[in-house]
Amino acid sequence: MKSITVAQLSERADTPLIDVRERSEFATGHVPGAVNLPMSEIGDLLHELPDGAFDVICQLGGRSARVVEALEARGYDVTNVEGGTAEWIAEGREIEIPAS
Numbered sequence: 001m002k003s004i005t006v007a008q009l010s011e012r013a014d015t016p017l018i019d020v021r022e023r024s025e026f027a028t029g030h031v032p033g034a035v036n037l038p039m040s041e042i043g044d045l046l047h048e049l050p051d052g053a054f055d056v057i058c059q060l061g062g063r064s065a066r067v068v069e070a071l072e073a074r075g076y077d078v079t080n081v082e083g084g085t086a087e088w089i090a091e092g093r094e095i096e097i098p099a100s
Contacts, residue, residue: 001065001068001069001072001080002068002078002080003065003079003080003081003082004055004079004081004082005081005082006081006082006083006084006088006091007091009031009057009081009088010093012055015053015054015055015079016054016055017031017033017034017035017054017056017057017081018036018037018050018055018056018057019034019035019036019056019057019058019085020037020039020042020056020057020058020063020064020067021036021038021058021059021063021085022038022039022040023036023038025059026038026098027098028097029089029095029097030085030096031057031085031088031093031095032094032096033096034057034096035048037049039058039063039066039067042067046074052077053077053078053079054077054078055078055079055080056068056071056079056081057081057084057085057088058084058085059084059086060084061080061081061082061083061084061087064081065080
């Protein structure tokens with residue numbers, strides 16, 4: 001399984017980012033530009049996945065790793081973000097909070 005650190009993620013400009021946390025978690029703050037496709041719903045949302053390579057993030061890296069393994073088995077070019085959103089925030093990086 002391919003993986004990157006949050007530092008490497010911050011340097012990627014043109015790679016789509018899928019956040020697989022639940023909608024309530026995503027709403028509390030996420031990496032800017034991330035698209036929320038919750039792990040619990042992703043089987044029904046495969047048509048919304050980007051064409052080409054993309055990254056997957058969750059809170060700590062466990063859920064995203066499981067999603068990456070499943071998507072790789074289906075032929076997707078996908079990379080896990082180690083440490084997840086928690087590490088992104090811990091490093092003091094900017095987050096987006098959707099308007100309620």
